[in-house]
Structures are given as C-alpha cells and as structure tokens.
Amino acid sequence: MGAVKTKRMPRAVREQQMLDAAVRIFGRRGYTAASMDEIAELAGVSKPLVYLYLNSKEDLFTACIRREAKALTGAVRSGVRPGLPADRQLWDGLRAFFAHTGEHPDAWSVLHLQARTHGATFAAEVTAMREEIVAFVTQLIVVAAREAHRNPDLPEREVAGLAEALVGAAESLAAWANATPGVTAREAAETLMNFAWAGLANLMADRPWTPPEEPEAPEAPGELGEPVAQPG
Template identity: 85%
Template structure:
C-alpha cells in the first residue's frame, strides 16, 4: 500500500503557520525556554523544515518580532480616522492599540516582555516604538493646531508627551492582559481620562507649572 500523499502547501502559508506557532511558544514560554522542537510540533511540521524556512532560532524570533510589530502599527494607524476631532482620533488610536494587544496577547508578550530586553532583538522593537511615538506626536500637533491656542508647541515638549503616552499605553496593555475582566475599551478609557485632561488643559493654555525653585 503506497504512502498517503499530503496536499502541497504554498511556502508563504506554511511559513505563517510556523510563525503562528513560534509567537505562541515564545509568548507563553519565553525566548530562552522555547525550543524549536515544540515550535515544529505545534506548527505540524518537522524541525528541519523550520530551519530550512527560517534558518535559526534567532532568525525565527526576529521574524516573529517584525511580523507582530508591523501588525500592531498597522492596527493603530487603521484605527484612526483623520476626519475626526483630535480627542476622537486619540481615543480611536488607543482603542485600536488595546484591542490589538488584547486579541494578540502572545504577540504583545513577544514585543513587550521578550524582545525589548534582549539584544539584538531590542532594536527591532525600538523601531516599532519610534514609529508609534511619531504617529502620536503628530496627533498631539494636530490637537494643538485645532485648539488655536498653541500651534507652536515646542517640539521637545510634544515628543515628550507622546513618549509618556506610549509608555503608559504599553504598561497598561501588559496590566490589562494580566487582569481578567478588563476590556480593551476600559483600558483605552482609563488612559484617555488620565491623558486627555492634561492635554486638553495644555491646548487651552492652562499647563501645570512647577513651583519656584528654592535654590
């Protein structure tokens, strides 16, 4: 009796299956603990085929980072409509961010917990983060122009605000994914309430100022 022939799968589809299995394994077990054997088994392929397609564990992890980073950036950009008021744009962007990280907890764990603390992988995450910070910076600039109060808000101040907002979103996403019952909408509303009150005051020309130095 002859061997049963399986339907040949396109390389791109097979590679995505491997990446899916790798993201799940790396996200749940961590980079060091994850093995190529379990990734291959989860993907339903042989370990030599994983090596053939993706060369090494390091290259496989890098491919996972790039795919998950690109998906997150695309989700955030797609979630923002440019015809909305500035506060709604920020709200929609935060909603898209938290929805994506909630729906892809293993991918977010790869980006936020595994990759950012290890070289050379940290550079891949930094590039993604810089793109999101630049996007948020532009949203704040648009808000300043809309307010007609401070269209020339200092570039350094805007960049600092965007950096703080993205950092808060990252921490909150990690907390939300680890806290049962917390929805993406609740996480977005929490950060919006925290951030927009301050941003709104800034745009209206009512920034908080530190007390005079005693020195």
Template identity: 85%
Template sequence: MGAVKTKRMPRAVREQQMLDAAVRTFGRRGYMAASMDEIAELAGVSKPLVYLYLNSKEDLFTACIRREAAALTEAVRAGVRRDVPADRQLWEGLVAFFTHTAQNPDGWAVLHLQARTHGEPFASEVAAMRAGIVAFVTQLILAAAREAHRDPDLPESEVAGLAEALVGAAESLADWANATPGVTAREAAATLMNFSWSGLGNLMAGRPWSPPAPAGAAAAEAPAAAAHEVSG
C-alpha cells in the same frame, strides 16, 4: 488507481503557520525556554523544515518580532480617523492599541516582554516599532495643539515628551489589562484617557501646568521683594 496526491501548501502559508506557532511558544514560554522541537510540533511540521524556512532560532524570533510589530502598528494607524476631533483621534488610537494587544496577548508578550530583555538585535527591532508609534502619536497631538493655539509653527518639541509618556503608559497598562481578568480594551482606553486627557486638554487650551519655584529661589525672592517695598 494511484494514490491521490494532496495539494502542496504554498510556502508563504506554511511560513505563517510556523510563525503562528513560534509566537505562541515564545510568548508563553519565553525566548530561552522555547525549543525548535516544540515550535515544529505545534506547527505540524518537521524541525528541519523550520530551519529550512527560517534558518535559526534567532532568525525565527526576529521574524516573529517584525510580523507582530507591523501588525500592531497597522492596527493603531488604521483605527484613527483624521476627520474627527483630537480627543476622538486619541481615543480611537488607544482603543485600537488595547484591542490588538488583548486579542494577541502572545504577540504582545513577544514585543514588550521577550524582545526587550534578550539584547540585540531583538531590542532594536522593538525600538524601531516603538519609535514609529511615538512619532504617529506625536503628530496627532501636534496637529491638535497647533490648531488649538492657532500657531502652525508650534515646534514639535512642545509635545514630543507627552507622546513618549503616553505610549509608555499605554504599554504598561496593556500588560496590566492582559493580566487582569474582565478588563476590556475600551475600559483600558478609558482609564488612560481619564489619566491623560485632562492634562492634554489644558495644554490645548493654553493652560499648561507649571512647577513651583525651588524652595531656595522662593526664599531669595522674599527678602528682595521686601527690600524693594522699603525702598519704594
């Protein structure tokens, strides 16, 4: 009898296997320290096969960034129901974000730590992902603000900065949560909700916080007010 031939693994499956190994290696060792030999060994393939499929270390890292960015974006979008109140939408988006980053710590390290610190074209890939998430959060807050203010023409600029700040806080908190034993995704989401929603809730209710007048302006206003009282 002849030797039994094993079924050849489809290219797409083999490629994902290589990307899995690469994300783990890049996430734990860093882009510079990671070697193609190590990635190939972890994937159970030869190094020439990795090069055949993914061309170079730079192309492999870019492919990892794109895959992890798409997965994170999809997780956040899929986690939000549009038929619930604004605070629930934000809560669900945050839970989805922290759940994904907790379940995929190597992927998050690739996106937030590695890709941003090794220049182009990697930083641009992550910036595009982040811009998409910021835009999504902006629309969530904008829709709620327009409904609360009964103003369908409320400009996006009114909430764009809030979305940017919220995403930045979520990114930093994800790093902290992944590095702190025992912190769950729901606890991380609740921390950020407690930090942000009181301010967002006041904005929705038309009670935004306003900074005090500069000291110089206040001093100038006092004599003017006194003079007005005397003349009156």
C-alpha cells in the same frame, strides 16, 4: 484508480503557520526556554523544515518580532480616522491598541517582554516599532496643539515628551490589562484617557500646569566676598 495527490501547501502559508506557532511558544515560555522541537510540533512540521525556512532560532524570533510589530502599528493606524477631533482620534487609537494587544497576548509578550530582554538586536527591532508609534502620536497631538494655539509653527518638540509618556503608559497598561481578568480594551483605553486627556485638554486650551516657584536659597556666609566671622 490512482492514489489521490494532496495539494502542496504554498511556502508563504506554511511559513505563517510556523510563525504562528513560534509566537505562541515564545510568548508563553519565553525566548530562552522555547525549543525548536516544540515550535515544529505545534506548527505540524518537521524541525528540519523550520530551519530550512527560517534558518535559526534567532532568525525565527526576529521574524516573529517584525511580523507582530507590523501588525500592531497597522492596527493602531487603521483605527484612527483623520479629520476627527484630537480627543476622538486619540480614543480610537488607544482602543485599537488595547484591542490588538488584548486579542494577541502572546504577540504582546514577545514585543513587550521577550524582545526587550534578550539582546540588543531584538531590542532594536522593538525600538523601531515604538519610535513609529511615538511619531504617529506626536503628529496627532501637534496638529491639535497648533490648531488650538493658532500657531502653525509650533515645534514638535513641544509635545514630543507627551507622546513618549503616553506610549509608555499604554505599554504598561496593556501588560496590566492582559494579566488582569475581565479588563476590556474599552476599559483600558478609558483609564488612559481619564489619566492623560485632562492634562492634554488643558494644554490645548493653553492652560498648562506650572510647578510652584522654588524659594530662594539663603546666602551662605562668605558669599559675595563678605568676610566670615571667626570664633573668638
């Protein structure tokens, strides 16, 4: 009998194995400390094969960012069901966000920490992902606000800042949740809903918080053309 031939692994599958290994190493060791030797060993391939498939450490890191950013935005979008009340859509979106970042802590480390601190090219990749999520949250809030205010022309800029603040809070909370043992995705989402929705609900009901009026500053001597008294 002849020797049994092993089935060659498709390139796409092998490449995903390399990316899986790279995300784990980059996420745990950081971009600078991570080595291609470690990544190749964890992926079960030779280092030359990693270079053949992904060209360089920089290109490998970029590929990791793009894959994980796509996975995160996809998880958030698929977690939200259109047609539900705004608070339920926000709740579902937050649960999907925290579930994904909690289940993939190395990927979140790559996106939230490593990519932002190792050069403008990497940061730009994460910025594009963040802008997509902010735009998605903005649309969710503005649709609810237009319905609540019975104003179909309410401009997006009225709620754009809220979406930015909400996404920023979610990012920080995800990092905290991943570093705090025992915090579940549901608990993280509930924390942010309790923090944010009270304010959003008041806005939907046209009851925004307004700052107190500033007292008028006293006029300084000599204002309005009045002569300034000179000392005797």
